[in-house]
Amino acid sequence: MDVTIEEITIDPKIVGRANGLDVVTVQTYADHMKNGAIFPPVEIVSNGDTLWRVDGQHRVKADEELNREKIEAKVKHGDRHDALERKT
Numbered sequence: 001m002d003v004t005i006e007e008i009t010i011d012p013k014i015v016g017r018a019n020g021l022d023v024v025t026v027q028t029y030a031d032h033m034k035n036g037a038i039f040p041p042v043e044i045v046s047n048g049d050t051l052w053r054v055d056g057q058h059r060v061k062a063d064e065e066l067n068r069e070k071i072e073a074k075v076k077h078g079d080r081h082d083a084l085e086r087k088t
Helices: 023-034 057-065 080-086
Strands: 002-004 042-046 051-055 070-077
Touching: 023 057, 042 080, 051 057, 051 080, 057 070
Parallel strands: 042 070
Antiparallel strands: 002 070, 042 051
16 A cells, blocks of 8 residues: 555654664665665554554655655554554
8 A cells, every 4th residue: 555655653662773764775775766676565553543654764765865755555553552562
């Protein structure tokens, strides 16, 4: 399912990366995406109102860098607690 990137909630406690984004990885992903590479869907937990991203921060940022409005996501139903449990 495609979701609108700006609707995705980035919760630092769910993301779980102390070192944040790796700009080289983001650029590499964006370059591959421009050349037609297909990446796995990002993982989202949603309660119907909020979309919490639990995996795929570099893919989301690469799509943003390419000015894309939507990204493919695997969406599981749940709440913020479920998103915290699913983080990688």
